[in-house]
Amino acid sequence: xxxxxxxxxxxxxxxxxxxxxxxxxxxxxxxxxxxxxxxxxxxxxxxxxxxxxxxxxxxxxxxxxxxxxxxxxxxxxxxxxxxxxxxxxxxxxxxxxxxxxxxxxxxxxxxxxxxxxxxxxxxxxxxxxxxxxxxxxxxxxxxxxxxxxxxxxxxxxxxxxxxxxxxxxxxxxxxxxxxxxxxxxxxxxxxxxxxxxxxxxxxxxxxxxxxxxxxxxxxxxxxxxxxxxxxxxxxxxx
Numbered sequence: 001x002x003x004x005x006x007x008x009x010x011x012x013x014x015x016x017x018x019x020x021x022x023x024x025x026x027x028x029x030x031x032x033x034x035x036x037x038x039x040x041x042x043x044x045x046x047x048x049x050x051x052x053x054x055x056x057x058x059x060x061x062x063x064x065x066x067x068x069x070x071x072x073x074x075x076x077x078x079x080x081x082x083x084x085x086x087x088x089x090x091x092x093x094x095x096x097x098x099x100x101x102x103x104x105x106x107x108x109x110x111x112x113x114x115x116x117x118x119x120x121x122x123x124x125x126x127x128x129x130x131x132x133x134x135x136x137x138x139x140x141x142x143x144x145x146x147x148x149x150x151x152x153x154x155x156x157x158x159x160x161x162x163x164x165x166x167x168x169x170x171x172x173x174x175x176x177x178x179x180x181x182x183x184x185x186x187x188x189x190x191x192x193x194x195x196x197x198x199x200x201x202x203x204x205x206x207x208x209x210x211x212x213x214x215x216x217x218x219x220x221x222x223x224x225x226x227x228x229x230x231x232x233x234x235x236x237x238x
Contacts, residue, residue, distance in 0.1 A: 023188030023212030
């Protein structure tokens with residue numbers, strides 16, 4: 001979907017948008033469907049939303065796909081999510097490549113089923129030279145865990161007596177070479193960030209919508225960007 005140029009102020013398009021994709025289960029419950037059906041519908045939404053993001057000029061989209069806390073969900077649901085992720089890439093990877101999208105992963109590959117890990121690494125490798133946009137899947141991700149990992153990784157490489165700094169720590173984050181999110185979107189009417197990109201969201205604009213993720217479409221992304229363009233970002237200054 002392509003929006004008319006006069007609908008956006010191109011000079012204030014967010015470079016990086018993070019999305020907490022919430023509401024799959026509630027969407028399914030409202031329709032007397034299984035939670036798995038809700039997750040599948042949620043996966044189907046990714047392509048049109050990413051197409052819209054690229055049309056708008058957004059360069060990076062980070063999707064909170066599976067948090068470290070999500071392991072506490074029923075085993076069958078977790079297994080279904082891995083199967084869905086593998087299905088997504090098996091059916092969408094060629095199209096992703098044709099659109100010149102680079103796939104990234106933020107999070108730990110530990111504990112993931114071998115087939116899921118293989119699928120993610122394959123997608124990363126086969127799109128590593130693509131440069132139109134970045135689609136960053138945050139899978140088995142936690143913001144606190146990322147910061148702890150970054151500090152420990154820095155310590156392993158630090159010189160004796162060396163002091164840590166923000167720039168030094170940022171080199172060890174999963175998102176090291178990506179810009180911080182300018183805009184965070186959370187769907188489904190919840191007003192929290194749920195351990196997502198804690199370091200990176202320091203000066204991000206937050207946008208909350210009651211729309212459940214499976215109902216979130218290009219028009220909803222457009223609304224979020226339009227709202228973002230109304231914000232005055234001071235970064236602590238006047």
